[in-house]
Amino acid sequence: MNIVNLEYPVPARVLESVPAEGQSMAIGDFDGVHLGHREVIGRAVSAARRRGLAASVMTFHPHPREVLGAKAYSTSITPLDRKLERFRELGLDTVYVVSFTPTLAALSPEAFVDEVLVPLRVKSVTVGFNFTFGHRGLGTSALLKQLGEGRFDAEIVQPFRIEDERVSSTLIREALALGDVERVQNLLGRPFDVSGDVVTGDGRGRTIGVPTANLSIDARSVKPANGVYAVNATIETGPSAGQTYAGVMNVGMKPTFHSALPVATWEVHLFDFDGDLYGHRLTVSFVSRIRDERKFDSVTALIEQIGRDMQEAKRRIGAQA
Template sequence: MEIISLHYPIASSSAVLTAVPKTLAIGHFDGVHRGHQNVIRRAMEAARAAGLEGAIMTFHPHPKEVLGQSGHYTTSLTPLEEKLERFRKLGAQTVYIMNFDLTFAGVTPAEFVDFVLRPLQVKKAVVGFDFTFGAKGAGKPETLWALGEPDIEVEIVDPFMQGGNKVSSTLVREALSEGRPEAAAQLLGEPYLVRGTVVHGEGRGRTIGFPTANIRQDAAFVVPRMGVYAVIAEVDGERQPAVLNIGMKPTFHDKLPEPVMEAHLLDYSGDLYGKPITVRFIAFLRTEKKFGSIDELIAQIRSDAEQARSILAAKNK
């Protein structure tokens, strides 16, 4: 898969000089959830049927971040590197990363079609039903269809429905913020994951018999609701059952600057420091709470570990 970064205007870029006829899926695609997958798969299928290159265009950073409307969009369900990995698995031959800056934010829908899509030799564009483009989101799918005539065919993909609801990044974020990883997994088509590196923490877990891996995120992933989870941790290419806590460790601290993410791998005894780690959220166990003694905490961690092991074993049957 070739990855090409674009800046507007693109008229003299090497991407234009080497462009070949293609079918292009266009969108931000945060989460690459089942609705996004539907759009991308349709574009790849259309490309194969027509003998064209199958490509994807995404935008980075998020438009709302550039336009001062970031809110919770300062974090991502799939930061860029993770998103690219999902695109690769979906069969994209080329991915264009369009730099979303204030200059590009001012591009009109017609300019996007004439000075981005046509120079890239887009013969067919595939977008979701709620796709918007151009300054202030003035362009809609129907706008793209009209502006693309006669040389760019446009396919508008219907919403992907699940349980009577339209699958969306917002629904995924809501599920994670409410501590419902199972619901998020159904929307995503797989468990939600966070990638990071194991760093040194306070070392207290080891002293009470439950060593934990403190996880420093590799990128600004969306962090699920604070609490205790059953997760699958992947280290050195191997997946391990684990129990993970996101929180402020109230038994030991009055207030931390920010929540800490730490995992206890149930069957791992090696040195984790400095290693990359991926955690996949499977089930929410309980909210974080302050314990009256270390013994109470140990008993609860033991119970959490047993519950997590049971849940994860059942998932693997």
């Protein structure tokens, strides 16, 4: 899969690299790459294979709503690196990562089509039913279809529903805010996960017999509700790369030991693992939320609760498997 970082106006070097046969392109931010997004992208890939075109996606970074002042979009369900990993699974030839700037935001819908899509030899466009583009979002999916007449086909994909509920990034964010990672898994079509490097923590876990890996998570990642979770963790780098371990993770402020931390910490204890993970990268997939984070009256009480959490995590991971 070829990744092209694209700015407006479209550079000549990018236009020179466009396949001569043209492209079938899915367009959207695709935050989360959830089941609805996969439907849109899958339709674009199918059209490409059917018509002998290259299969591509156009996505935007940062999120357009963030640039336009929506604070809720300063974090992502899938930060860009994770999003690109998900795209690799979908049979795409090219991903265009468009730098979303105020200049691009000011383009009229007509200019976006004339100066971006047509020069990229787009022959087929696939978008979701609520897709908007151009200045102030005045371009709708219906207008895209109209502007494409005689130049490209436009397919508008209707909402993807699970039990009559429309799958959306907003719904996933709401479920994460509640810590409902099981519901999130249903909406994404896979477990919610985060990746980060193991960094030095306060070392307290080892002193109480429960060594933990402290992860440095991209600040742009949406954080699930504070609490204790059953997880599976895959080691991405180092001697144990590729191995996955069940475990238990605490996301939060560690109130038993700290009166106030500036930011939440992400700590994971891996079952049946004995080794050094410092400096290595982990991907942690969330299985189930076990309980709220809370302050304990003593370290002994905390240790006893951690023991119960570990047993419950093993039960839930085993039940899911």
